[in-house]
Amino acid sequence: MLAADYRGPYRVRAERKPEPAIHHPRDAIVRVTRSCICGSDLHLYHGLVPDTRVGMTFGHEFCGIVEEVGAEVGNLSPGDHVLVPFNIACGQxxxxxxxxxxxxxxxxxxxxxxxxxxxxxxxAGGYDGGQAQYARVPYADFGPTLIPDGMDLDDAVLLTDIVPTGYQAAEMGGIQKGDTVVVFGAGPVGIMAARCAWLFGAGRVLVIDHVDYRLEFASRYCPAEVYNFAAIDDMALFIKKQTDSLGADVCIDAVGGDAAGSMLRTLLGKKLKLEAGSAITLHWAINSVKKGGIVSIVGVYGPTGNLIPMGNVVNKGITIRANQASVKRLLPRLIEHVQAGRIDPKALITHRLPLEEVSDAYRLFSAKLDACIKPVLYPNGGA
Amino acid sequence: MVSKSSRQAIDPATVNGWGVDADSRNDPTYPYRDRAADQAKGMAWERPPLQPEDVEVLRSLEHNRRPAVFGVSVPPSGVSGMIRRAAFTYSESDWRHWLMLLGADRVNMLEGILADLIGGRVPNIPAEMGVRAEWQHNRDSLVRKAAIAATVSTVAIVLLRRRAAGRERRAGRL
Known part of the structure; x- marks a missing residue:
C-alpha cells in the first residue's frame, strides 16, 4: 500500500509499505478515505516530539471503510464507514x-x-497512522463511530480531532454567559475553539494570531474580534485594556510548543530544545486572564518542561485545565451540532490532495503557503 | 525525624472532622471527568486481552505492567535503538529519558539516509521537503534561500581551496 513515511525533520515522502494486519482480537483494518494533516503533526514534522522514528506513518485524523475485524469486534462489519477518534482507548x-x-x-x-x-x-504508543491507504485500528469495538447517513465525509473526518479538541477547549474554559474569552491561535483548533465558545454563552470572543489570512477567516467563520500580535507590544497590557483592566475571564491556548511571538522562547524551546517548545502563548494566557480566571490548554507541548510565570498562577488564583480531547465522550453532542448546522467543520478545509503529494501537503501547511488552513489527504481517491 | 515513608493505613473515619466540608460541586474537572465512575481505586479493572509481543516494545518504567495493546511500527534498531533502550532505563520524569530519545531521533535520521543509500536509492531530499509547493506558492523566498545557500557554499569552497593551496606552498618551501 501507499503510505506517508517520515524521514527526519521536515522530510516526509509517499512510500510503498506492507498493509497492516490484525494483531489483537479487538483490532480492525480500515481502508482510509480521508486523512487530515493536523497542526500537531507539524510538531512531529519539525522534530520536536521525542522518539519519532524514521519510517513511521503519521496521521491521527482519519475516517474510512472497515475492511476486516478481529474476533472480538462484534459491533462493526466490513463495509461500515467509520470515523476514528484520534485517541486509542480500551473503554474499560x-x-x-x-x-x-x-x-x-x-x-x-x-x-x-x-x-x-x-x-x-x-x-504515544508507536502506532502507524492514517496517512496511508490502510490503517490498523485497535479497540475497534470501542473507538470508531459509524458515520451517520447523509453526513459529508469532509465533516466526519474533522470530528476525529479538530472539532472535539476545539469544543473541549471551550468546555474546559468553564465559560459562563457573558464571559470574555481570548483564544490564542487561529489555526483550525483555535478557530473551532472560538466558534464553540459562543455555544457555551461567551459574551465576547477575541482571537490572537500573527497570520492575517487566518485571522480574516476567523473573523468571518467564528465570528470573532481578531488581533495580530505582531502589532501588539505587550499582550497582557493589550488584553487588560480590552477588558476594563481586569483581564479576560477565560484564555485558551490553542497553539502549543510551536508558537511564534518571542525570539528568546523560540531559541530556547524550538532551536536549543532547552524547553519543551516555546511557551510564549501560555505565558500570555496566564498574564492576560483575570484573577480567579481559567486558562484552558489544548496546545501540544513536549514532555520535558517549560518556563511559565507560575507565581502569577498562584497569586491570581488561576485554574488551569488541560487535556487531550476525549473524542468519544463528545461525539454524540458534536454530531448533533454538525447536523443542526451550528458547526460547519468542512469550511475549514482549504486543500484536498492525493496521498502521493504528502510531501507538498506538509510543506504547504507548515509554511502556511497558499492561505492554507486545513489540508486533507485522499489516500484512496476519496472513495 | 521521618526517614522512611509510612505505609500504615489510616481509616479516614477515625480522623476528627473528616469530610465535613466535602462538596461534590467543587470539582474543577467537571464535566470532562466523571468522578462518579471513579469507584475502584488502583489497577483493578478487567483487562482487555493482551496483544502478543512479536516485536520489541520499550516500556516506560512508570508502567508496572505492559498495556494490553501497542503499536508495531518501527521497532528500535541500530545505534539509535541502543540509545532508545538506554533512555528507557530512566523514568518519564527524568530529563535524560527525553533528551536521549531526541538524540536517538537525530541519529535515526542519518541511519535513514544510510539505509536508503545501501538500498541503492539516493533520497530526493528537496522533494521530501516539499520544494514543489515552495516553488508554486513561495517562489521568491525559495530562490532567495537557494541563492544564499549557493553563495555561502561558494565562499566556503573558495576559502578551503585557498587554505589548502597555502598549506601546499608552505610544504614546498620546507
Whole structure:
C-alpha cells in the first residue's frame, strides 16, 4: 500500500509499505478515505516530539471503510464507514471509566503521561497512522463511530480531532454567559475553539494570531474580534485594556510548543530544545486572564518542561485545565451540532490532495503557503 | 525525624472532622471527568486481552505492567535503538529519558539516509521537503534561500581551496 513515511525533520515522502494486519482480537483494518494533516503533526514534522522514528506513518485524523475485524469486534462489519477518534482507548480501564478516553492506560507502553494516539511517535504508543491507504485500528469495538447517513465525509473526518479538541477547549474554559474569552491561535483548533465558545454563552470572543489570512477567516467563520500580535507590544497590557483592566475571564491556548511571538522562547524551546517548545502563548494566557480566571490548554507541548510565570498562577488564583480531547465522550453532542448546522467543520478545509503529494501537503501547511488552513489527504481517491 | 515513608493505613473515619466540608460541586474537572465512575481505586479493572509481543516494545518504567495493546511500527534498531533502550532505563520524569530519545531521533535520521543509500536509492531530499509547493506558492523566498545557500557554499569552497593551496606552498618551501 501507499503510505506517508517520515524521514527526519521536515522530510516526509509517499512510500510503498506492507498493509497492516490484525494483531489483537479487538483490532480492525480500515481502508482510509480521508486523512487530515493536523497542526500537531507539524510538531512531529519539525522534530520536536521525542522518539519519532524514521519510517513511521503519521496521521491521527482519519475516517474510512472497515475492511476486516478481529474476533472480538462484534459491533462493526466490513463495509461500515467509520470515523476514528484520534485517541486509542480500551473503554474499560480506570481512566476510560471516568470518560477520560484521551488518557487510556491500556494503549501506550512507552509512556504513562499520554495515552495511545495514531501516528504520533512512540511516545504515544508507536502506532502507524492514517496517512496511508490502510490503517490498523485497535479497540475497534470501542473507538470508531459509524458515520451517520447523509453526513459529508469532509465533516466526519474533522470530528476525529479538530472539532472535539476545539469544543473541549471551550468546555474546559468553564465559560459562563457573558464571559470574555481570548483564544490564542487561529489555526483550525483555535478557530473551532472560538466558534464553540459562543455555544457555551461567551459574551465576547477575541482571537490572537500573527497570520492575517487566518485571522480574516476567523473573523468571518467564528465570528470573532481578531488581533495580530505582531502589532501588539505587550499582550497582557493589550488584553487588560480590552477588558476594563481586569483581564479576560477565560484564555485558551490553542497553539502549543510551536508558537511564534518571542525570539528568546523560540531559541530556547524550538532551536536549543532547552524547553519543551516555546511557551510564549501560555505565558500570555496566564498574564492576560483575570484573577480567579481559567486558562484552558489544548496546545501540544513536549514532555520535558517549560518556563511559565507560575507565581502569577498562584497569586491570581488561576485554574488551569488541560487535556487531550476525549473524542468519544463528545461525539454524540458534536454530531448533533454538525447536523443542526451550528458547526460547519468542512469550511475549514482549504486543500484536498492525493496521498502521493504528502510531501507538498506538509510543506504547504507548515509554511502556511497558499492561505492554507486545513489540508486533507485522499489516500484512496476519496472513495 | 521521618526517614522512611509510612505505609500504615489510616481509616479516614477515625480522623476528627473528616469530610465535613466535602462538596461534590467543587470539582474543577467537571464535566470532562466523571468522578462518579471513579469507584475502584488502583489497577483493578478487567483487562482487555493482551496483544502478543512479536516485536520489541520499550516500556516506560512508570508502567508496572505492559498495556494490553501497542503499536508495531518501527521497532528500535541500530545505534539509535541502543540509545532508545538506554533512555528507557530512566523514568518519564527524568530529563535524560527525553533528551536521549531526541538524540536517538537525530541519529535515526542519518541511519535513514544510510539505509536508503545501501538500498541503492539516493533520497530526493528537496522533494521530501516539499520544494514543489515552495516553488508554486513561495517562489521568491525559495530562490532567495537557494541563492544564499549557493553563495555561502561558494565562499566556503573558495576559502578551503585557498587554505589548502597555502598549506601546499608552505610544504614546498620546507
Amino acid at each position: 480501564c480506570h481512566f476510560c471509566k471516568q470518560g477520560l478516553f484521551g488518557n487510556c492506560h491500556e494503549a501506550n507502553p512507552e509512556a504513562t503521561a499520554v495515552g495511545g494516539i495514531y501516528g504520533y511517535s512512540h511516545t
